[in-house]
Amino acid sequence: MNYFYLVPIASLFALGFAFYFFKKMMKESEGTEQMKTIAKYVREGAMSYLKQQYKVVAIVFIILAMIFAVMAYFGLQNNWVPFAFLTGGFFSGLAGFFGMKTATYASARTANAAKNSLNKGLQIAFRSGAVMGLVVVGLALFDISAWYLILDHFIENADSGHKLIMITTTMLTFGMGASTQALFARVGGGIYTKAADVGADLVGKVEAGIPEDDPRNPATIADNVGDNVGDVAGMGADLYESYCGSILATAALGASAFVLNPAMQLKAVFAPMIIAAIGVFLSILGIFLVRTGENADMKKLMAALNRGVNVSAILIALLTFVALYLLGFENWKGLSFSVISGLLAGIVIGQGTEYFTSHSFRPTQLIAESGKTGPATVIISGMGAGMISTFIPVITIALAILSSYLCAIGFDVEHMISGENLSMGLYGIGIAAVGMLSTLGITLATDAYGPIADNAGGNAEMCGLGEDVRKRTDALDALGNTTAATGKGFAIGSAALTALALLASYIEEIKIGMLRLGQTVLEFVDGGTVEIAKASFIDFMNYYQVTLMNPKVLVGIFIGSMMAFLFCGLTMNAVGRAAQKMVEEVRRQFREIAGILEGASTPDYAKCVEISTKGAQREMLLPSLLAIAIPIVTGIILGVPGVMGLLAGGLGSGFVLAVFMANSGGAWDNAKKYVEEGNLGGKGSDVHKATVVGDTVGDPFKDTSGPSLNILIKLMSMISIVMAGLTVAWSLL
């Protein structure tokens, strides 16, 4: 139990440093009056969006909490769930609020600091990003440790092994709150940001021929707000969910894997939390290592960030060995290698993403070259490259799954899928997910850094700061584009591993659901019986016939695969429709407000912010409700085998589709930049125009639909977990 206190301590450490970084940033000057005004516009826009979104989310939360309360009343779920659901959502929302507040305060300060020094600019932007990273891990660990202590105190059970299983499966359902919050943050934020971006580009850049971030464009503030809404708050909520989900699922798998070994069971439950805590301390260390000299080029800036992340990762790997050894795991080496599998996979996926999306490499250059024959071939080659690029993350995740599983069972290949080994192996996969996410404090800092630098650039452009300042903010922004791409790879990879851990722990919930309903034995078709409390995963698979010959499983796989595409299609169309409205508004302003294009009068920025906000709110509902409803309906009709098929199918095609969309989008973005740097005719050439089309198509790919899939694959698992009791009690087939 003593080890456990590392977790709340790490939480307080993270929150403390976040506060420290925030305070320090706030002491910096925001620059000229104009810079302050622009920053204020963006800040107000972002906050008004957040307020609006939280209103909608609050309604959904109240409805869901009431449903859970009813379920608890009928014994289909435990009584803690409604409350825990609310705290999960509340803390996730709080993290988003703090992160975005910080980001919107930091951008003008970053621009102002860049007047004098590149390093100073980097420090402000990066450490402000770190506020987001640390608030996310801090609040997550706080929520987890608080609930652990509460449940440990209140849940009474003679048998301690059983008690731990009760605690962990109860806690697992709390992830639902984080999931629901993440859903709306990612989907709503994603629609907002791209409606604004696409709308601003289509009229501003293409029709009026004014540059990006030009203050004459009425949608430019909305565009900058969007970066914060989508890439800070959305990304933060996404990873908050993965972080909680992977820790809680692994704890549940640990309680089950070590149920016959009381001495180790508690430690197996704590292990993922402790690895996370270690990650927090070392992330903070890593954050301090990010610094650079003056006149640093892109390479040196990248090296500065990499230094921070890599030192954290290596030290986490080393300390994992120590921690698991001290905790007394018999197979501490194997489990540590499981953790390392996850850590490594995160890094490899990031590198692979960079190869396929950076214009330093052939794939993206080829996309730019295909612009010689017009926009159609840019689209074709970009989609082709994005689809091909999926093989790296898939093979990496496949290897991570197999190696973390095999390491955890001590390479007992002979009995790879025996009852005990299956539990241990799945625990290994879970702990690999935790390993991948252990660096979250610092990797999320590099993510949240991106939009801050982007907004700093926007601020500098709008306020007409000098050439050399723009050059510095451009350098910071370019770095942000790279971290955005690798960050997306990391987010998708971690979502996949987390969803896998959730899929495994789904059966734990089914077990508890049965016990809660008073069922004590599994009766098999052939007449055999197994006591549920002692039943292994394999027993449950046999009982429910969750095999690939079961038509319910196969139908589930079809529907799951479809869900990924349907969800994507709905969000793509949402962006299209919302952008359309933005285009009309910008055109209206150009037409009706005299003197905008000459810079003589100020456009009505607020109106554009409002359009994006309303569009996002309206458009996010259908895909979101579908993502919540389909797993429930599948459970009611097809039962456990159908749900598991749904989750596996959704995970498989959702993961690959997400990678494809993120990488195609990133590559199109950079292909355009490659041309803008003077290649293939440079800005204004026909090739440039063709690549601008690619970039615009890529916007919803990489910033709306692709990232939303991360949420979909986790949320569908989470909702199935929470609804497990219902599925146990009643299903049609």
Next chain:
Amino acid sequence: MNYFYLVPIASLFALGFAFYFFKKMMKESEGTEQMKTIAKYVREGAMSYLKQQYKVVAIVFIILAMIFAVMAYFGLQNNWVPFAFLTGGFFSGLAGFFGMKTATYASARTANAAKNSLNKGLQIAFRSGAVMGLVVVGLALFDISAWYLILDHFIENADSGHKLIMITTTMLTFGMGASTQALFARVGGGIYTKAADVGADLVGKVEAGIPEDDPRNPATIADNVGDNVGDVAGMGADLYESYCGSILATAALGASAFVLNPAMQLKAVFAPMIIAAIGVFLSILGIFLVRTGENADMKKLMAALNRGVNVSAILIALLTFVALYLLGFENWKGLSFSVISGLLAGIVIGQGTEYFTSHSFRPTQLIAESGKTGPATVIISGMGAGMISTFIPVITIALAILSSYLCAIGFDVEHMISGENLSMGLYGIGIAAVGMLSTLGITLATDAYGPIADNAGGNAEMCGLGEDVRKRTDALDALGNTTAATGKGFAIGSAALTALALLASYIEEIKIGMLRLGQTVLEFVDGGTVEIAKASFIDFMNYYQVTLMNPKVLVGIFIGSMMAFLFCGLTMNAVGRAAQKMVEEVRRQFREIAGILEGASTPDYAKCVEISTKGAQREMLLPSLLAIAIPIVTGIILGVPGVMGLLAGGLGSGFVLAVFMANSGGAWDNAKKYVEEGNLGGKGSDVHKATVVGDTVGDPFKDTSGPSLNILIKLMSMISIVMAGLTVAWSLL
């Protein structure tokens, strides 16, 4: 046994009528000298492509046949496989050859007939398409019945139940030949046709501003050749494979489901063949019902085709009841409803496809409207609509799977997945696939009709036939576009059901593979044993732990999902690269051959044909070899659970991806046509230009990558089936 002779009789009937239609068509006049010359160019181009392709395919066939021979030598496969593999490939190739020969003879004759009469034109084009349809079903049934008789004669076995299982599992592996042939026909043909089309459009329409099918465009003959190569030969080989695969897989499932009921076992094996034979007779009847009056509009033309298909379908449904009753099935009603599930699903998928791709409906009109804001929004909205459209086929297939399963087991929901019911239910799914494909004789006629009408239009345009002739060929062509879209839906749907039947019969092959290697009992982890000859599907699932908790299955699902995208990406890029070469060649000819654009000199058509041919041959190899290699490698590393995961994952995401690509592509094509008909500014407007970009992107979507996925999902199953012996003998994990 007497019933069985219906099958060879149907085969001879089909071939006889094909010969009759061919002869009748050949008697028609090919029109003016110029028309003959153009037709000759296209015919020669098509035949030279086919010759080139068959050369490459022959090499692959020889290598694979040798591998199978070696496997047979080591007892990993039976001795018949190498020979049967070759006949499957040979007959599929022969069907492609006849179909394309007919199509290329028919187009000028259709154009010539359209000089006088719309009905005459329709008759020639449609009955020439019917040659393809009838040759495919005729040769398939011939191959199947011949091999049945051979094996029945040669395979010696005391126990007749066991003998039938040996025969059917052996025959199943013959599908491999059809699969391999289809792979190259679809992938090669798909690359050819779109390289030519995209290349012709990019330079001709966009740069030089000359209309489609203009004789001044050097790539125009290659474009017309491509229609035959891709849509006739490729589509034919694709459906030949589905047709054989579904019949053979269902026969194997029938032998297994009725193994304890010797009286019915043989009839269960014959049932799918007999349903197919009934389908042949009624398809021929349906073909004769397709006729129309003069001055028929699009609606009436469509009604004429629908009359033929619907009458066939309804009569097949009725006769199925009679046939299954006469065969003596206890549950003849239920099984007949299984057949009807498949038939209905085919029709619903076709209708859904039409809704999402025809410009008579909102989705496609909205895509056209999004052209107001440029090509980027056309792409975004087209992709969104395509992704959303996947829900119709997926839900339809899901319902078809469940209902055909439940009907076959007499709605015994209580014991839905018990050993006996599982066998019967899977047989029901198989027979639903056969039901869907039973109308193939006539549905393939409507497919092959499309390119003939298209080429007739091309011929009329190139030869400058009068306005009224063009109007008639345009009407025929427009009808062809609709049948092409619904035909694609049908091809994908049937591929999915066929792949499902193949997935189920994979385990039959594993069983036989074990017996061949001398293994007689399954020893379970918990110590129990089951005799293999008596083991149920459930026993095998338990033995191999093919559950969704097994990491090997999960990794397989990931890799399968990826394969769909990787394969698509490679074929997309292949089209991009080959089109690039075509563009360069056309530009060169415009530059170097004086007077082309003025119509004073003839372009070098042959050079463009050669470029497409070479490009297709070169580019088809990598994706094809990957599709063959990955299932083998997965089997070697991950064993049976990995392979089944691979197949399920590939099937799920491949099916959805294929529908998405086909529908997005079809919708873009028709959005452009919608504008060309005078909406939203009409031809030459900015909206038109934007929709042309969509159409060009859609070309490889709907005619290369999308349809190739049909092959991928079937081929991966087929290769796994053939390699089952290897997987049984040896796998790493």
